[in-house]
Amino acid sequence: MSDHDFVSGSKPIAFERGEGSSLYTPDGTEYLDAGASYACTPLGHSHPAVVEAVQEQVGDLTFVDSSFPVQSREDAYAAFVASTPDGLESAWFCNSGTEANEAALKFARSATGESKIVAATRSFHGRTMGSLAATWKDAYKDPYEPLAGDVEFVPYGDDAELAAAVDDETAAVILEPIQGEGGINVPPVGYLEHARELTEEVGAALVLDEVQTGMGRTGEMWACQNAEVTPDVLTTAKGLGNGLPVGGIAVQDWIANGAASHNATFSGGPVVAAAVHATISTLFEAEWPAHAAEMGDSLTSELEAAVGDEVRDIRGEGLLVGLELKRGANRVARDLAMNHQVLALPAGRTVLRLLPPLVIDETETDEIVSALSTVLAPAAAADS
Ligand SMILES: *Cc1c(COP(=O)(O)O)cnc(C)c1O
Numbered sequence: 001m002s003d004h005d006f007v008s009g010s011k012p013i014a015f016e017r018g019e020g021s022s023l024y025t026p027d028g029t030e031y032l033d034a035g036a037s038y039a040c041t042p043l044g045h046s047h048p049a050v051v052e053a054v055q056e057q058v059g060d061l062t063f064v065d066s067s068f069p070v071q072s073r074e075d076a077y078a079a080f081v082a083s084t085p086d087g088l089e090s091a092w093f094c095n096s097g098t099e100a101n102e103a104a105l106k107f108a109r110s111a112t113g114e115s116k117i118v119a120a121t122r123s124f125h126g127r128t129m130g131s132l133a134a135t136w137k138d139a140y141k142d143p144y145e146p147l148a149g150d151v152e153f154v155p156y157g158d159d160a161e162l163a164a165a166v167d168d169e170t171a172a173v174i175l176e177p178i179q180g181e182g183g184i185n186v187p188p189v190g191y192l193e194h195a196r197e198l199t200e201e202v203g204a205a206l207v208l209d210e211v212q213t214g215m216g217r218t219g220e221m222w223a224c225q226n227a228e229v230t231p232d233v234l235t236t237a238k239g240l241g242n243g244l245p246v247g248g249i250a251v252q253d254w255i256a257n258g259a260a261s262h263n264a265t266f267s268g269g270p271v272v273a274a275a276v277h278a279t280i281s282t283l284f285e286a287e288w289p290a291h292a293a294e295m296g297d298s299l300t301s302e303l304e305a306a307v308g309d310e311v312r313d314i315r316g317e318g319l320l321v322g323l324e325l326k327r328g329a330n331r332v333a334r335d336l337a338m339n340h341q342v343l344a345l346p347a348g349r350t351v352l353r354l355l356p357p358l359v360i361d362e363t364e365t366d367e368i369v370s371a372l373s374t375v376l377a378p379a380a381a382a383d384s
Contacts, residue, residue: 013337018045021357021364023343031337034368035345036357039180039320042215042239043282044357050242053278057271066267076273079280080240080248083221085230090256093248093268093276097211097237098126100247101174103262104233105130105148107251108172108205111258115149118165118173118204120156122182122348125174125209134174136182157187159194170204172233177223180212183351184322186315192227205232205255211247212320215239216283216358219293219318226317241275248276288358292319299354299365306369310376312350321354322347325376332375340371 013031017024021044023031036042043050057072064070073093081091094100109115119125119134126132132140133147141147154161156179166173173195179185192208199206208231213223215236220226222234232255237247251259266272283289296318303314303323313324325332329346336342347353354368 011337020044021360029341031341031343032356032364032367033343034336034354034356035343036239036355037243038345039212039215039217039238039355041243042217042288042358043242043279044359045243047242047279047282047359049282050244050275050278053274054244054271057274061270063266063269063271065265066263066269070270070273072270072274072277073268076268076276076280079277081250083280083284084234084250085222085225087230087252088234088250089253091248091250092262093246093273094237094264095245095266095272096126096247097209097235098128098131098247099264100211100235100237100249101125101131101134101207101209102128103249104174104205104207104209104235105134105172106262107249107255107259108207108233110260111255112171112204114169114171114204116167116170117148117151118162118170119151119153120175120179121153122156122179122185123153123174123176123209124179124181125176126211156182156185157191159188159191162191162195163198166198166202166204168202170199170202172205172207173199174207174209176209176211177213177227178218178317178320180320180353181347183324183348184316184320184353186317192224192229196229196231199232207231207233207235209235211235211237212355213317215279216289216292217318217320217355219289219296221283221289223317223320240279241272242279244272244275246272246276283358289318292358295319295356295358295360295362295365296321298362299368302365302369303372306373307376310373310378319354319356319358319360323352323354323372325350325352335375336371340375342368342371344368 015023016026123136125134130148154165234250329352345353
């Protein structure tokens, strides 16, 4: 036990090394990281291209502030902007997902001159005061009130409720293309397009939070590309630097032109920038998003066949998969980890999340399916 346990919680497994989809304890026991450590390692753990880029950069120049051009930073910005849909031409790097969403909400307010933020039930946008205000769960918010004001929540996926909430006073509608923490909730077809139309009509910003859905996981680099919707603001983090702490926001010109003063000291530091450039380049060169789509399809259909009767629902897109269980997700995740060396993540009380690295192969998805079918077998249910 150490003194940071009071916020992080601690699990009884220590890791020393990672490679691909695997993590290893000091005694060499292998665990399959089917949560990619919260989607942070799309290329798998300690991917050589990222390791090399980071090692070289940290030795050459660890840090210089963002007012000076540095090649790795220029490369990272170019790669990030090129990866986003046409129309998102300006970008800014920060240090995390919550910080990307803070910037998105600030820029939406300054560019529109309005203040109202429309967010969705079951949303998760981060834990700093502004992003937290747009996050749904009261347990995260109540002890810290008052938060940033003027946030209205609408039921996620409901076109009519969204239409009723968006008006001339709306600065932004902020949505996850598929909700992550909230339980891998996939909106009805047409929902994001509808949000796009509504915001355009009133001159509000559509902010799509791709902190969890981005970086190739859903089969396209960005999940909004599956819906063919270009937001005014796209935010990301988690997998952007394959494990290094970095967030990013890409915006349309009218948002960039309307942005008031905003920055962060560590913005686009050379080392995280090297990681971003290596991660995005490798994802595209090796076509990992297409692989994610393929592996996601086979994982989902194998899960349907193996545990379809033991769960209420299996949903998601690509390698963003949620299983709505008939019992508590925490216990199932614990059983998978302790007895089968498979690491999965709960998303709410009854949803189990699988977000493996995009580089996962069929042997590894088979392992996940086989572990889950044992853990969810009716006989096992009686014990837990
Ligand atoms: C994790 C997450 C965040 C917050 O990111 P942090 O880097 O933890 O601040 C925001 N939005 C979504 C959709 C997330 O999954």
